[in-house]
Amino acid sequence: MNTDASFEIFLVAPPGLESLLCAEALEKGFTGATVTPGGVTLTGGWPDVWRANLTLRGASRVLARIGSIRVMHLAQLDKRARKFPWADTLRPDVPIRVDVTCKASRIYHAGAATQRIETALKESLGATIAADAPLRLMARIEDDLCTFSLDTSGEPLHKRGHKEAVGKAPMRETLASLFLRQCGYTGDEPLVDPMCGSGTFVIEAAEIAKGLNPGRSRSFAFDQFASFDADLWQQMRRAAPPVTTTCHYYGSDRDTGAIRMSTANAERAGVGDITTFRHAAVSDLIRPEGPPGLVMVNPPYGTRIGEKKLLFAVYGALGKTLLERFSGWRVGMVTTDLGLAKASALPFAPPMAPVSHGGLRIHLLQTGALR
The missing domain is CATH 3.30.2130.30 (VC0802-like)
Incomplete structure (x- = not known):
């Protein structure tokens, strides 16, 4: 071969x-x-x-x-x-x-x-x-x-092989990682997701910090090809030992089922030791001790989950909590609705062009360090 x-x-x-x-x-x-x-x-x-x-x-x-x-x-x-x-x-x-x-x-x-x-x-x-x-x-x-x-992939690559449980409108891991990159995230700062769902942003951030390969736990179509070299592949998979990180990664959600899901998913992914998931509404969000980092959040949009009218209050409460308690932190928000994002009163820069995801057009909004 x-x-x-x-x-x-x-x-x-x-x-x-x-x-x-x-x-x-x-x-x-x-x-x-x-x-x-x-x-x-x-x-x-x-x-x-x-x-x-x-x-x-x-x-x-x-x-x-x-x-x-x-x-x-x-x-x-x-x-x-x-x-x-x-x-x-x-x-x-x-x-x-x-x-x-x-x-x-x-x-x-x-x-x-x-x-x-x-x-x-x-x-x-x-x-x-x-x-x-x-x-x-x-x-x-x-x-x-x-x-x-x-x-050569077979199953789409967002299926990392760790997530058995997902929420109602999950963010694909591949998309989450690109949004983290757009926000300048490299793994050397803490991350908080106050609406974590099944834990995608928190787990991706923790994997990046540990230097874990995203495809380490799954199989691929290429292992059925005549050109496949099993010995060389095993050498490649063993080549990268995990990195030690001093940072921690936090998720919270008002849904206790989401907390159970995200905790189990993080354990399967091998990042349970550097992640913490807590049952809490956004208004009860606690700022972690230590240096500031990135708040990354994918709130409900109203197009698939819940009534949009009710969401204005949710976005407002999220923005109020972050502005009051997260001075020095940056915020990345994924949403389909710029009107809902505006209700947060967060100082977002102009949004990047929308991205198609699950039939929706979603925007990534970012702030600088909150004052």
Whole structure:
């Protein structure tokens, strides 16, 4: 198996947050990472693919672009797909599904193109095609060029493998980590989430502080590829011992069920020793002793949870508590509703462009150090 072969790797990011993911990739040593619409592109080999899945907190998926063929018509696609070196990457004993998109090409019928590629896989590799297969081959036919990509992640990367319990409107871990990065969070300061739900922001912050790899507890689609080297992968997983931190990370919520959830999730993630979750309304929020840090909060929006009218008082109480008790702390707030955010009376800078999340358009609002 040639682990040195180089190809294009595409890191999928939430639209609008590509530059944050690119900064993380460069920070983690992925040289040549560049922003492209919908994600980040870099060049590397299979070990880079594995390391990206293991270490990048903000990527939604990691795609490996394993090659391309020029195709003007379906007969040509049929012939050239049969000659493609599938066995370099795929195993005949692992079922696969095929997704095709066509754009600005003489081949415009995605269904017919899918059929040709599936037949090529069956007849040249001996592969089994299954609509529910965990492995996914994507073919994009654009300007008469068919590019083959493999989804190397499998389950979306926000599924870290630690969170068995989630709240009503959970923040995805990948998105939470990018918002933390946008707020300048690096792990060397305390964090408070006064509406912690299932604990996503607190747990992400604590994992960052400990230097824990986000993919350390889960499996990936790439371990079913012919190009997979199990020994090299195990070396990679063992390479990063946890870092000791003197900071602590706090969550509170008025829902006792949320506190049970977040406490259990933090224990599973291996950060129970540096996290504390407490049952409390926002008006009872206690400022931790020690240096100031970051308050990171994802309050209810009113679009899915609760009545919006009632939320103005909640945002108002949150803002009042932070302004009275959290001098020197910065605040990051995620919301769909700038009117609700305004009700907090917190001194937010102009919001960054909205980001799509679960069918909603959400804003990240930030303050400087509160006075």
